[in-house]
Amino acid sequence: VAHTGRTVGRLGEGDWDGKVSEIKKKIKSILPGTSCDLLPDTSHLPPEHSDVVIVGGGVLGLSVAYWLKKLESRRGGIRVLVVERDYTYSQASTGLSVGGICQQFSLPENIQLSLFSASFLRNINEYLAVTNAPPLDLQFNPSGYLLLASEKDAAAMESNVKVQKQEGAKVCLMSPDQLRNKFPWISTEGVALASYGMENEGWFDPWCLLQGLRQKVESMGVFFCQGEVTRFVSSSQRMLTTDDEMVILKRIHEVHVKMDHSLEYQPVECSIVINAAGAWSAQIAALAGIGKGPPGTLQGTKLPVEPRKRYVYVWHCPQGPGLETPLVADTSGAYFRREGLGSNYLGGRSPIEEEEPDPENLEVDHDFFQEKVWPHLALRVPAFETLKVQTAWAGYYDYNTFDQNGVVGPHPLVVNMYFATGFSGHGLQQAPGVGRAVAEMILEGSFQTIDLSPFLFNRFYLGEKTQENNTM
Amino acid sequence: MAAPWLSLRLVAPMWNGTRGIHRLGGAVVPEGNQKKERTMLQFLTNHFYDVEALRGYLLQREMSKVHMKNRFRDKEWIRPDKYGHFSPEFWNFREVPVEAVDASDCEINYEGLDNLLLLKELQSLSLQRCPHVDDWCLSRLYPLADSLQELSLAGCPRVSERGLACLHHLQNLRRLDISDLPAVSNPGLTQILVEEMLPNCKVVGVDWAEGLKLGPEEQPQDTASPALA
Numbered sequence: 199v200a201h202t203g204r205t206v207g208r209l210g211e212g213d214w215d216g217k218v219s220e221i222k223k224k225i226k227s228i229l230p231g232t233s234c235d236l237l238p239d240t241s242h243l244p245p246e247h248s249d250v251v252i253v254g255g256g257v258l259g260l261s262v263a264y265w266l267k268k269l270e271s272r273r274g275g276i277r278v279l280v281v282e283r284d285y286t287y288s289q290a291s292t293g294l295s296v297g298g299i300c301q302q303f304s305l306p307e308n309i310q311l312s313l314f315s316a317s318f319l320r321n322i323n324e325y326l327a328v329t330n331a332p333p334l335d336l337q338f339n340p341s342g343y344l345l346l347a348s349e350k351d352a353a354a355m356e357s358n359v360k361v362q363k364q365e366g367a368k369v370c371l372m373s374p375d376q377l378r379n380k381f382p383w384i385s386t387e388g389v390a391l392a393s394y395g396m397e398n399e400g401w402f403d404p405w406c407l408l409q410g411l412r413q414k415v416e417s418m419g420v421f422f423c424q425g426e427v428t429r430f431v432s433s434s435q436r437m438l439t440t441d442d443e444m445v446i447l448k449r450i451h452e453v454h455v456k457m458d459h460s461l462e463y464q465p466v467e468c469s470i471v472i473n474a475a476g477a478w479s480a481q482i483a484a485l486a487g488i489g490k491g492p493p494g495t496l497q498g499t500k501l502p503v504e505p506r507k508r509y510v511y512v513w514h515c516p517q518g519p520g521l522e523t524p525l526v527a528d529t530s531g532a533y534f535r536r537e538g539l540g541s542n543y544l545g546g547r548s549p550i551e552e553e554e555p556d557p558e559n560l561e562v563d564h565d566f567f568q569e570k571v572w573p574h575l576a577l578r579v580p581a582f583e584t585l586k587v588q589t590a591w592a593g594y595y596d597y598n599t600f601d602q603n604g605v606v607g608p609h610p611l612v613v614n615m616y617f618a619t620g621f622s623g624h625g626l627q628q629a630p631g632v633g634r635a636v637a638e639m640i641l642e643g644s645f646q647t648i649d650l651s652p653f654l655f656n657r658f659y660l661g662e663k664t665q666e667n668n669t670m
Numbered sequence: 671m672a673a674p675w676l677s678l679r680l681v682a683p684m685w686n687g688t689r690g691i692h693r694l695g696g697a698v699v700p701e702g703n704q705k706k707e708r709t710m711l712q713f714l715t716n717h718f719y720d721v722e723a724l725r726g727y728l729l730q731r732e733m734s735k736v737h738m739k740n741r742f743r744d745k746e747w748i749r750p751d752k753y754g755h756f757s758p759e760f761w762n763f764r765e766v767p768v769e770a771v772d773a774s775d776c777e778i779n780y781e782g783l784d785n786l787l788l789l790k791e792l793q794s795l796s797l798q799r800c801p802h803v804d805d806w807c808l809s810r811l812y813p814l815a816d817s818l819q820e821l822s823l824a825g826c827p828r829v830s831e832r833g834l835a836c837l838h839h840l841q842n843l844r845r846l847d848i849s850d851l852p853a854v855s856n857p858g859l860t861q862i863l864v865e866e867m868l869p870n871c872k873v874v875g876v877d878w879a880e881g882l883k884l885g886p887e888e889q890p891q892d893t894a895s896p897a898l899a
Contacts, residue, residue, distance in 0.1 A: 320780065320806050339832040340809035396839075397809050400832075521831070521863040522838035539831060539859050 243464040244423035244455050248279035250640070251453045251468040253427050253482050255282025257292040257404065257626055258618045259474035260411040261633025264326075267418040269637050279421040279466060281455055289560060291476050292404050292626060294593030296510055296535070296544065298525055299627035300343040300399040301367035304358045304667040305603070308624070309365040310648045311631035316398035318630035319407070326414040334410040338402040341536075342395040342524040344381075345668070346578075351529070352391040354667055359393050368397040383519040383581055388529055401525060401535060404626055428463060429454035430471070430486045432612070446497070448612045450486060470640060472616045477505030477557075477594035479605075479619040486612050496611060499659045503605065503620040505557040506597035511567045512537060512544045515585040532574040534582075542588065547571045548623075560592040595623045601663040606632055606653040607639055616640065617655060767791035774798040774822075780807050787813045794818075798847075799825040805833030812839035822847035824875060829853060831860040838867045849875025 250266060252259045263278050270276045287293045299319070301312040318325060323333045347355040355371075362369045372394055374386035416422065431452035437445050450471050456463040475482045483489065483501035491497025518541055525535040534545025547570060549555065555563060567587060576583045598605065598620035605620040618636050621628060631648055638646040645651065652664040714721040748763075750756050768789045778786075779802040786792070792814050797803050803826045811818070818840050823829050830853040837846065846868065854860050861876040 337832065338805060340805055340836050341832075342836075396812055400809075521835045521867045523835075539856055539863065 240464075242457065243462075244279055244281065244425065244466050245277070245421055246464070247277070247467045248421065249277045249468065250279070250470045250472065251427075251466055252278065252280045252472045252474055253453075254472075254474035254476055254479075254619075255280045255412075255422070256287070256290045256474065256476055257408055257411065257629040258476070258621075258632060259472070260408065260415055261629040262472055262474060262618055262636045263415045263420045263633075264411055264418070265633045265637035266640065267415065267420060269634075269641050271641075274419060277421070279423060279468075280415070281423050281425055281427055281453075283424070283426045283458075285424050287408070289477075289594065291594050291596060292408050294510070294560075294591060295404045295626045296401065296546075297404045297626065298343070298401045298535070300395055300525070301362055301365075302343055302345055302358065302369060302393055302395060302399075302668055304354075304361060305652070305664065306361060306365050307648060307650055307652060308603070308628070308666060309362055309367055311628040311650075312624075313366060313398065314631040314634075314648065315627050315629065319402060320398075322407075322410060326410040328413050328417045331413060334406055336402040336406050339400045339536075340397070341401075341522070342397075342399040344395075344524040344526045345393045346389045346527065346529050347391045347393070348388055348529040349390045355391050355393055358668060362393075367395070369393050369395050381519070381522070383579055384526075385578055385580055387577070394524065399524075407626075407629075423455055425455040425457050425464075427453055427482060427485065428456045431465070432486065446611065448487060449614055450612065470614045470616065472618060472636065473501075474618045476596040476619060476625070477503075479503045479596060479617070483609075483615075483617075486609075486615055488609060488612060488615070496659045499655075501605065501617070501620075501655075502600040502658060503596050503598050505594040506622075507555045507557045507560065507592050508546060508548065508595055508623070509555075509562055509566055509590060509592050510544055510546045511571065511587055511590040512542060513582075513585040513587045514540075514542050515582055516541045517581045517584070518543060519579060519581065526578070528574055528578045530574040530577075532571050532578070534575060534579075543582075543585070545571070545575065547574065557594060560594075562590045562592050564590065596620055596625060597622045600658055601665045603664050603666050604628065604632060604650075604653050605655055606635060606650045607655065609655050610659075770794040770796075772796045773800060776800055777802060779803075780810070783807055783810050787811075789814070791817050794820040796822040797826060798822050801827060804828035805830055805836075808833035809836040811837070815839045815841060818843060820845045823851065824848070825850045827852055831855065831863070834860065834864055835867070837864070840868070841870070843868055843871045845872050845874065847874045851875075 252263055259280055259282070263280050266276055266278055284290065299312060299315060301309050301316070303309050303312065319336055319338060322336060326334060345355065359369050359371055370393070372380070372392040374389050374392075377384055377386050377389065377392050429452075430450045431454070432448045432450040435447045435449070437447055439445055451467065453466045453468055453471060454463045455466055471486070473479050473482050480501050480503050483503075489498060489500030519536070521536070521539075523536045525533060527533040530547070532545065532547040534543050536542070537544045546567075549566070549570065553570070555566075564587070567590070572582075572585075575585075596619050602622040603620070604622075604625070605617040607616060609615045609617065616636055616639065618632055619625075621632075625632075632650070635645050635648055635650045638644070657664060711721065711725060715725055748756065748760055769791060770793060771786060771789070773786075774796050775798070778797070778800055786795070787810065795811075795814070795818060803823070805828070808823075808829065811821075819842055821837070821840065821843060823834075824847045829848075829851050834848065834854075837843070846864070848854075848861070848864065851857070857876040861873060865871075865873045
C-alpha cells in the first residue's frame with residue numbers, strides 16, 4: 199500500500215491522521231529489518247568462554263596478561279579475561295605503594311627478578327608501546343637504596359652483598375666513615391655496615407606502570423570485566439600415586455563472575471585460572487577448595503597469604519637531606535625517601551608482629567608515626583627532629599605468613615589454578631619478571647628464563663621455607 | 671769546567687677553571703731533583719767529565735719524557751680517510767689515555783655508554799643535545815668519579831632533575847653544564863639543589879632567579895593603565 203499522506207476525501211472524515219500513524223506502526227512491525235529487542239543487552243558481562251581468567255587486575259594480574267599475549271605463538275591464540283572487583287583501585291596495593299625497586303635481596307631468584315624488572319622499566323616504551331599513544335614517563339629516580347645494618351646483622355649483609363654482586367647487581371658496601379663522608383646528614387650511631395645500590399635501584403610512579411600495562415593489554419585484545427569472582431565450578435578425578443595413595447585432582451571448569459551492585463552473574467567457561475588477587479588471594483583460593491581438608495595434608499594446606507596494613511607518611515622538612523638522598527632503610531626497620539624537589543619526604547616502618555594493625559580498613563593511625571617511626575628517623579637523621587607531617591595513607595601487603603616470599607606456579611591438586619601473589623611488599627618491583635614466569639609456565643610448561651621453583655606452592659606442605667632475609 | 675745548572679721541573683697539567691675541553695694538556699714545565707743529590711752531584715760534575723756526561727744523559731731523558739707527554743700539541747686531528755678507515759699508525763696510540771670525549775649530538779644510548787665507562791682517565795665529557803641520554807644513563811656515570819672534572823648535559827631532552835641527583839658520585843667534578851634541559855620541572859630550584867649537592871663544582875646554565883615571581887613593589891610600571899594598589 200503506497201501511502202502518500204494526503205487526505206483522500208473519498209475515504210471520509212474522522213481521525214485520518216491517527217489512523218495514518220497506526221497503519222505506519224503496523225507496517226513497520228511487519229517489514230523485515232526492524233530492530234529486534236528479543237535479546238537483552240549483555241555488553242557489561244564478561245564473555246561466556248575464555249581460555250585464561252585472571253582474578254585481580256593489579257600490576258601482577260596485568261603483567262601476567264601482558265606476557266601471555268606477548269609470548270603466545272599465534273596472534274589471537276589465547277583469549278584472556280581479567281576480572282577486577284574495583285575499577286578505582288582504591289584498595290589495591292599497586293597504587294598505594296611507595297614504588298621502590300631494589301636488588302638488595304638474599305635470594306638469587308629475587309635479585310634476578312628485580313634486575314629484569316629494572317631493564318623492563320628502562321625500556322618500558324619499547325615493551326608497552328601503543329600506536330598513537332604518548333610515551334610513558336615513569337618518573338624514575340635512580341637514587342638507589344641504602345640499607346643500614348647494626349653489629350649483629352653486619353655479617354648477613356656482607357654475605358648478601360656477595361650474592362647480589364654474583365648475580366650482577368651493582369651494590370657496594372660502606373663503612374660508617376664512608377657513610378658520614380658521603381651523606382653528612384646521617385648519624386652513624388649503631389650502624390656497623392651499609393650497602394648502597396649504585397644502579398638500577400630507586401623509585402618510580404606505580405600508577406604510570408599500571409596505566410601503561412592497562413592500555414597496552416587492552417590494545418592486545420585482553421578482555422576486562424568489573425566484577426567479583428564468587429564461585430568456581432570444578433570437576434574432580436581420583437588418581438593413585440606410585441605409593442598407591444588416593445589423590446583427588448580438581449580442575450576448574452567455570453568461574454562465576456558477579457556484577458557490581460546486582461545479583462547478576464556470568465559463568466565463564468575457562469581452562470586456566472590465575473590467582474593474582476593480592477591481599478585477598480586466600481579467599482579466592484578457599485573458593486577453589488584449597489585448604490579444605492584435614493590439617494597436615496596437602497588438601498588441608500591453605501594459601502598462607504593475608505592482608506597486612508602498612509602506613510606511609512609524608513612530611514616536610516626544610517633542612518632535610520639533599521637531592522642525592524637514596525631510599526634509606528634504617529636498622530630499626532624505618533625507611534624514608536625524598537618526594538619531589540620541595541623538601542618533602544615519605545616513609546614508614548613495618549610494625550613488629552605484636553603490633554600489627556587490624557586490616558579491616560585502610561584508616562591511618564597517626565600515633566604510630568609519633569611513637570614508632572619518628573623517634574627512629576630523628577635518631578638516624580638529626581635534621582628530622584623538626585619535621586611536619588603533611589599527609590598519610592595506608593595500603594595492604596599481600597603478606598605471606600610462611601616465609602614472606604611470593605607464591606608462583608600451579609597448585610599441586612587444583613591443577614589449573616596458578617598463583618602470582620604473596621609478595622609481601624615487593625610485588626610491584628617483581629611484577630614484570632613474575633608475569634613472564636607465569637606466562638612461560640602456562641605456555642611452555644616450565645620456567646624458561648628465571649627459575650622460580652623455590653616459589654611453588656608445594657613448599658607450604660613440605661615445610662621448606664624460602665626465606666628472604668632483607669624484607670622491609 | 672762547570673756545566674750549566676739546569677733546573678728541570680716536570681709538572682702534570684694543572685686544572686685551570688677557564689680552560690675548555692680543547693685546551694687540556696697545556697703547558698708542561700720541567701721539574702727538579704732532590705736538594706742533597708743536587709749538591710753532591712754538582713760537586714762531582716765540577717770535577718769529573720764522566721759525571722757531567724751522566725748528568726747530561728739524565729737531562730736528555732727527562733726532556734724526552736716531557737716531550738712524550740706533550741707530543742699531541744699543535745698536531746692535526748686524526749681523521750678517517752675517504753673510505754672511513756683510520757691509518758695503521760692510529761694503532762700505535764693504544765696506550766694513550768683518552769682525556770676528553772665530545773659526544774655532542776651523538777645517538778649514544780644506555781648500552782653505548784659501556785664504551786665510555788672503560789676510560790679510567792676521562793676528564794671531560796660532553797653529552798650536549800644527545801637525544802637518547804636520559805636519567806638511567808646518568809646513573810651509570812659513577813665509575814668515572816675519580817677522573818671526571820667536566821661534564822656537559824646541555825640540551826639533552828630526556829634528562830630530568832631525577833637523573834641529576836645521581837651526579838653526586840662525581841666528587842671531582844669542577845664544571846657542570848645543565849642549561850636548556852626541557853625535562854627539568856623547575857630549573858631554578860634544581861640549580862640550587864645541584865649546587866648544594868656538589869659544593870666543589872661550578873654549576874652553569876640556569877639562573878637561580880628563573881621562575882621566581884616579582885613581589886608587588888617590584889612590578890614593572892605599566893604606563894598604559896593607571897597605577898593599581
